[in-house]
Amino acid sequence: xxxxxxxSLFLIPLLIISIxxxxxxxxxxSMGTHSTTEIYNVDIFLFGNKLIENLKxxxxxxxxxxxxxxxxxxxxxxxxxxxxxxxxxxxxxxxQFKARNFLKTFIVASMMIPAQIGLLxxxxxxxxxxxxxxxxxxxxxxGASAYGVFFIVQYLSSSLPKELIESAxxxxxxxxxxxxxxxxxxxxxxxGTLFMLVFLWSWNNFLMPSTVxxxxxxxxxxxxxxxxxxxYTQDWGARGAALTISVxxxxxxxxxxSKYFIKGLSAGAVKG
Numbered sequence: 001x002x003x004x005x006x007x008s009l010f011l012i013p014l015l016i017i018s019i020x021x022x023x024x025x026x027x028x029x030s031m032g033t034h035s036t037t038e039i040y041n042v043d044i045f046l047f048g049n050k051l052i053e054n055l056k057x058x059x060x061x062x063x064x065x066x067x068x069x070x071x072x073x074x075x076x077x078x079x080x081x082x083x084x085x086x087x088x089x090x091x092x093x094x095x096q097f098k099a100r101n102f103l104k105t106f107i108v109a110s111m112m113i114p115a116q117i118g119l120l121x122x123x124x125x126x127x128x129x130x131x132x133x134x135x136x137x138x139x140x141x142x143g144a145s146a147y148g149v150f151f152i153v154q155y156l157s158s159s160l161p162k163e164l165i166e167s168a169x170x171x172x173x174x175x176x177x178x179x180x181x182x183x184x185x186x187x188x189x190x191x192g193t194l195f196m197l198v199f200l201w202s203w204n205n206f207l208m209p210s211t212v213x214x215x216x217x218x219x220x221x222x223x224x225x226x227x228x229x230x231x232y233t234q235d236w237g238a239r240g241a242a243l244t245i246s247v248x249x250x251x252x253x254x255x256x257x258s259k260y261f262i263k264g265l266s267a268g269a270v271k272g
Contacts, residue, residue, distance in 0.1 A: 025247070031240025039236050054241035063242055065217065066224030071249070073135045073220060074202040077142040081198040082191050085148030090183050092149070093156040094165055104153070110146045116207070123211050137212040138220070142202065148194050155190035156183075196253055203250060221246045 031039055034048035042048070092104060126137040142148075160183060168178045184191075206222035213219060219227065225242055 028240050029244050031236055032238075032242075032244045034237050034240075036236045039240075050237055051241065054235075054237045055245075057235060057238040058242045061227070061238075062216070063224055063245075066219050066221050066227075067245070069135065069218060070203055070220040070224075070246075073138045074199045076139045077202040078195045078199040080139060081142040081145045081148045082195050084143050085145055085152050085194060086184065086187055086191060087179070088149045089152030089156055090179055092153055093160065094162065094183075107146045107149050111150060119207065119211060126212055132212050133215045133218060135218060138202065138205065138208055141208065142198055145198065148198065151194055152187065152190055155187065159190075160186050199253060200250055 027044060030044045030047055032054055033051040034042065034044055035050045035053070038044075038048055038050065092100060122137070122141065123132070126132050131137055131140075164182060165178060168182055173181070204222065205220070209220045209223050213223065216227065225239070225246065
């Protein structure tokens with residue numbers, strides 16, 4: 001009985017916080033089903049019947065183009081980050097070399113530097129490489145993800161027995177085969193977690209696209225929503241529909257991969 005009471009004391013605040021967090025999203029979804037006139041004059045607790053009209057409005061404003069740009073840049077960013085972080089973390093965990101501890105310290109130290117500080121230099125570099133107004137700057141930046149390397153290193157330190165790697169080498173397995181057939185499958189929860197995190201960060205990234213993109217045909221969703229806010233200043237229904245469909249992929253990905261996400265975060269936590 002006492003245990004049930006204690007559990008309730010934790011569950012009730014959690015339930016309250018969850019409801020408070022969901023309410024704003026519910027109103028945004030509801031706004032997307034109403035016209036602007038209805039939003040000001042009708043109770044938007046209930047869904048309306050203007051969703052199709054609002055979708056037509058944002059499609060005519062080029063929102064599908066922004067949607068596609070965001071999907072493929074976020075996907076390529078996540079894939080690139082996962083591949084490079086996995087290989088780098090594997091090397092730092094398994095191989096013994098002189099600069100190993102220095103590189104680990106350097107990676108951790110680089111995480112403490114705000115990304116905004118390096119943005120100017122990165123933009124100038126991309127301009128010199130003639131990559132401004134392309135999506136490559138949005139993708140390549142995730143190839144040097146210090147957090148991704150640090151996260152996978154922490155995961156491997158507690159989840160990958162070095163004896164298993166040594167046994168594979170004794171049996172004649174090459175380094176690439178050992179990495180692909182033994183290490184990668186064991187990294188799956190951490191890699192799935194990192195993929196979702198980078199996808200989410202890339203999907204919501206506003207600062208980088210606003211710095212390197214000026215061509216509206218290359219805009220991603222954060223810039224596209226800003227454009228819609230300017231083009232349809234008074235059309236709150238269209239803006240609600242745009243915000244709703246921009247969030248849906250994130251919710252779907254998290255729903256599908258939540259098991260890996262939670263497992264990866266807990267296993268990749270810093271060990272004391």
